[in-house]
Amino acid sequence: MQADTFAYARVVVRVRPFTDEEAKVCPEDSPVPREIVVWDGNRTLTVLDATNEFLPRKNGKFEVQKVMWSFVDDYQPSAVVHKQKDVYDAIMKPAIGRILDGQNTAFCVMGGAGSGRVYSLYGNSVDGLEGGILPRFTDEILAAFKREKREDSTVKCQVEAIDVSNETYVDLLSPKRKPGANAQQEYKLVLDPVEGTKLQGVTRVDVQKPADMLNIVRQLSQVVPKRNSCHTVTLRIVESFQFTDPEQGQAVTMSRRVNVLFALLRNMPLGFQRCVDIAVERDSGENPLGKVPTRDTAFTKLFPDLLQHGYHLNFLCCVSPFYEHVRETMQTLTVATKLSKLKCSPKRSQDEALVQLRTLAAEVKNLKSEMVKQSESTKIVQNELNARELALMKQEAAHHECRNKLLASSERLSIARTAFKLNVIRTTVHRKKFQDSVSKLRRALADVEVEKDKADANMVAASRETGEIEKRILHTNRQIKTQEEVNAVCEEKVQKRVDGETKLKKILAFLNASPEERLRLIEMDVEAKEQGRAEEEQLEKEMAKITKELEEMEARCRAIEKEFESVHQKEGVTREKVDLKARLSSMEKDIAGKEEENRQLRIQAETKSSGCQCVTM
Structure with missing residues (x-):
């Protein structure tokens, strides 16, 4: 306004x-x-x-x-x-x-x-x-x-x-x-x-x-x-x-x-x-x-x-x-x-005179304020002087403390110099001993490297022998498998021939017999046939058992191979070779035993009659 x-x-x-x-x-x-x-x-x-x-x-x-x-x-x-x-x-x-x-x-x-x-x-x-x-x-x-x-x-x-x-x-x-x-x-x-x-x-x-x-x-x-x-x-x-x-x-x-x-x-x-x-x-x-x-x-x-x-x-x-x-x-x-x-x-x-009195009152109030300000200023100056005096006292105390620290540092420095000389002498002696020990360790390290080379050579040779043994095992397994196939063919031929002769004999006997004998032969044939079926079931069970034992044997062979590898790594080539030969001979014995059992079973199967195959006229 x-x-x-x-x-x-x-x-x-x-x-x-x-x-x-x-x-x-x-x-x-x-x-x-x-x-x-x-x-x-x-x-x-x-x-x-x-x-x-x-x-x-x-x-x-x-x-x-x-x-x-x-x-x-x-x-x-x-x-x-x-x-x-x-x-x-x-x-x-x-x-x-x-x-x-x-x-x-x-x-x-x-x-x-x-x-x-x-x-x-x-x-x-x-x-x-x-x-x-x-x-x-x-x-x-x-x-x-x-x-x-x-x-x-x-x-x-x-x-x-x-x-x-x-x-x-x-x-x-x-x-x-x-x-x-x-x-x-x-x-x-x-x-x-x-x-x-x-x-x-x-x-x-x-x-x-x-x-x-x-x-x-x-x-x-x-x-x-x-x-x-x-x-x-x-x-x-x-x-x-x-x-x-x-x-x-x-x-x-x-x-x-x-x-x-x-x-x-x-x-x-x-x-x-x-x-x-x-x-x-x-x-x-x-x-x-x-x-x-x-x-x-x-x-x-x-x-x-x-x-x-x-x-x-x-x-x-x-x-x-x-x-x-x-x-x-x-x-x-x-x-x-x-x-x-x-x-x-x-x-x-x-x-009247109110304005003047109010002005005077304001001036008095201002004077009081000035007095308060001056008092505060004096107080501030005194506080500043006290602070400076305190700072000087602190500086003097710090100077005295620094002087004592300097004397103590000088004493420690002289002691440190003496200790340094002693350390130099001690270090020289220790250095000589250390050089001697280093020389011995280097010679020992050279010997160890020579032995390591020999061990590596032996390990290579053992690895070769192990490879040959594994090859022999594979060759033996192949021979066993081939022999089993040949035996199966022969057994089949023998069985067919035996069955034919038996059938022929039964037919001739049946033709030459009287009716009562023929009836008796038929009954015997039926009984023999039932007995043959029971024996066949027993043989099948024995064959299944043998097959299971062979599988367990193969599992044992694989476990032995793993043990062989771990033993080969831990105990050395010589001991591994001996154990391997022992295990190999044991396996060969087991294989021979199993082959003998198979042979006996085949003989028993050949001697058993498979039942009458004739036809009643």
């Missing part, structure tokens, strides 16, 4: 959105609901004529200081919509500093019926995001005074709420007043030399913390919407300072006062409009000598300094975009352009 803006009243125009009922009503010749106020996005508001195809009205363009656009347009979703916090930041934030500086400040909310005045002042709820400018301000101003509180100072805040109806005043905080009562008490206006004009006997409630103020605001927010009169809430803040008189040594208390006025301007009489017009003419230079007739209305009687440069003025002008409220909207915007011309130059309400 520019510096010269502080000399003029601050005027903010807020355009509310449609209500649910208004959003369903369409103006004449319009298929959809339309607003009658258009914002250019800067400082210009234009009022449209709903009866003339929504063209701009004559004298319907207004330049205002700031616009808070709260209208929600479904056809422009990207348009800026200002919330309650945005309105508070625009109109209340700039005034906090002036209030802390002790300047009286007024916040006036005005507009037509249904323009959102009560919502802007109180909100739907004093807590949360929907809170108006008054509950938000009460929470921040007390915290600001506490934050700016000086030494030996106290802050006291009192609240009074008065409704102005025609020429009467209603105390909304009176404990005797019942909710909804219409009885009115007569209050008398008096001129206090310290506080100025005030109502005698009106209720003032002390506020110690923001929670107390919020309780009062919550109570008022439930009463104000039900009334239709001008509503005011005044915060009277007194900051007291206590000093000590240097001459008499007595405590002196001085104070400064600041009044913060919140006014909801409703049903204002024509006299108030006349007061505003005269104040505008005076401040704009049209009538510099004009005197505001504050005695014309009860509101200006109660606050005579409001339009006579006694307050910093802040106006929140609420307008409705609904086409039926066009007259109230035009009036509100017209008044808003006038109010921006009002000048504000309030004087601080404080005791």
Whole structure:
């Protein structure tokens, strides 16, 4: 904000959105609901004529200081919509500093019926995001005074709420007043030399913390919407300072006062409009000598300094975009352009010499701070000196320690030199012994290599002999297999011949025998045939047993070969050769035994009769 803006009243125009009922009503010749106020996005508001195809009205363009656009347009979703916090930041934030500086400040909310005045002042709820400018301000101003509180100072805040109806005043905080009562008490206006004009006997409630103020605001927010009169809430803040008189040594208390006025301007009489017009003419230079007739209305009687440069003025002008409220909207915007011309130059309400004493108190506080800083500096210097002295002592101790270490190192060095000489002598002796032992080891290694060569040669010879033995074993196995095949052929021929002779004898005997003998021969033949079958089964079992023993023998041979290889690697060629020959002779004996058993079995098979093969004639 520019510096010269502080000399003029601050005027903010807020355009509310449609209500649910208004959003369903369409103006004449319009298929959809339309607003009658258009914002250019800067400082210009234009009022449209709903009866003339929504063209701009004559004298319907207004330049205002700031616009808070709260209208929600479904056809422009990207348009800026200002919330309650945005309105508070625009109109209340700039005034906090002036209030802390002790300047009286007024916040006036005005507009037509249904323009959102009560919502802007109180909100739907004093807590949360929907809170108006008054509950938000009460929470921040007390915290600001506490934050700016000086030494030996106290802050006291009192609240009074008065409704102005025609020429009467209603105390909304009176404990005797019942909710909804219409009885009115007569209050008398008096001129206090310290506080100025005030109502005698009106209720003032002390506020110690923001929670107390919020309780009062919550109570008022439930009463104000039900009334239709001008509503005011005044915060009277007194900051007291206590000093000590240097001459008499007595405590002196001085104070400064600041009044913060919140006014909801409703049903204002024509006299108030006349007061505003005269104040505008005076401040704009049209009538510099004009005197505001504050005695014309009860509101200006109660606050005579409001339009006579006694307050910093802040106006929140609420307008409705609904086409039926066009007259109230035009009036509100017209008044808003006038109010921006009002000048504000309030004087601080404080005791004489208070500023000087506060300055002296600040200087004393600064001197105390300087003393503390100097004391801290002295302490820092002393600590630095102590640290340096301690560092010197540590350096001296380190020097002494280094000297002792140097002497000890010299002694150790002389001892090390003597030990080095002894080590040289000892090393020479050990080197000679080591060279002798190395020579012996080399000779022994040469002998071992010669023996190794001999052993390798013997191993090669043994390997050759082993190969020859294996070849002999393979040759023997082949001979055995060949002999078995020859024996099988011979046995088959012998068996066929024996069978033929036996068959021939049986046929001749059968032919020469009598019938009884033939019958007996047939019976004997059947018995012999059954006996032969039993013997054949017994022979097959014995052959299977022999075959199994041969397989076990072959497995033993393979195991013996593996043992032979392992023994050959571990115990040497000579012993392996002897064992191999012994095992080979044992195997040859076993093979000869098995061949003998086979031969006996063949003889037995040849001698056995295979049964009668004749055919009974």
